[in-house]
Amino acid sequence: MILLDPPVWAAHGRVWSHLVSDTSLWELRAFARAAGVPDRGFDLDHYDVPAERHAELRAAGATAVDGRTLARRLTASGLRVAGHERAPAKRDALHRRWRSLWADAPERGEASASSDPFDAAAHDLIERWAQPHRVYHGRLHLAATLDALDALLASAHAARGVGPAQARTARLALWFHDAVHDGVAGRDEERSADLARRLLAPGVEAGRLTPAEHDDVARLVLLTAAHDPAPGDTLGALVSDADLAILAAAPDRYTRYTQQVRAEYADVPEAQFREGRAAVLDQLLGLPTLFRTDAARAVWAPRAGANLRAELAALRARPA
Known part of the structure; x- marks a missing residue:
């Protein structure tokens, strides 16, 4: 009602x-x-x-x-959506989180914060994540994926061999991974990767990112299209698992997630949405392993599998 x-x-x-x-x-x-x-x-x-x-x-x-x-x-x-969930997704909280990425970057000298290209990039990104057509893929999702990555990095095993620079690269990939979201699978990731290349280029010129880190951010963004990192791709595994962490949410939170996804595609007819959503669930359930880090497999995989199977069964059982 x-x-x-x-x-x-x-x-x-x-x-x-x-x-x-x-x-x-x-x-x-x-x-x-x-x-x-x-x-x-x-x-x-x-x-x-x-x-x-x-x-x-x-x-x-x-x-x-x-x-x-x-x-x-x-x-x-x-x-x-309770206040404690909203707080990390507010614009000022996200701006603080972005600035923390550059705490060890070279000093800005006489440049003002407003003229710093990374501050301009943050403003662009946060406004993109706040676009009104988004219901699930908005600022709440961005904050949640960053929190999930932090949880994985807190695991000694998941973070083995991941230094501060590598962790920043993974965080940057999550900042950009749905920065372009028009609902076109594959194309959205390509455009998001292109955006990362463009907005982070001044950081390479200023020596605050290496060319290899710049390229790796775009690579990791593209990886979120299929969530299938190669064996041994530690950063790819971390980014993929953080993006999929919502699948392991408590059942009530998972149900709200499915509601958000449906509302985001409100203009798609019900039969067409069910077919497409079922295909996504089948693809996820068909992966050799849903999560790629040991920490995520141990803690998140059982609940995620149960959530996916329950949603798929409900989709197929509900009358048209």
Whole structure:
């Protein structure tokens, strides 16, 4: 059901309501688009809509409820994104994380932060990750993959032979791996790799990245298309496993992930989406091993396999 709370939330000189679904994000996005609510109003689990549209949205089918009821039903649906999840994905938190990559880089001299090409790259990247058409592949996903990589690097076995420069290369690959996301498999990764080459080139010229590191970032971005690193490719294994870490989420978090993916492809007809999604699940389940690091195989693989099989069974069992 689509729910709408009273317009009492003040921001940017206006008063706003929250529009949510207690059933599915796909339902929410479809309703919002049909009602002319722009994608830019979406904020992870709800749309912010101005007060002047409240009556119109109720007429379109949204059910008016008080704010407490809306929050309770959103939480019960499993679709709510809690504040502790939002915090690492905020723009300022991501900017801090980006700057930490260059803590050991050469001094900037007299250059201001605003003129530094890496700060410009960070702004470009974060705005790309915040594009309004994204539901799953947004800033929350970026922060989660970086956290997953940190967890793997905290494992002595997974991080064996990975020094600070190699760890930075892996982190950079995750920053760029979905920087271009138009929903075209393969092509998105190619364009993301091209973006990495372009935005990181000034760093090579300034001596803050080596040419080999620059090339390796693009290589690792391309690898996320198939998640099939070669044996012995330690950085490839780390990046691939971090990108797939969501598959090993707790069942309720995994269900929310599948809802986010469906909403991201809201314009794809249901039968076509099921066919494509089932093909992706079959491909993942058909890999010789889903995760490539020992740490991920030991901790994440059992739950990930169960999640994938449960989703595939649900896709095939649900009536068209």
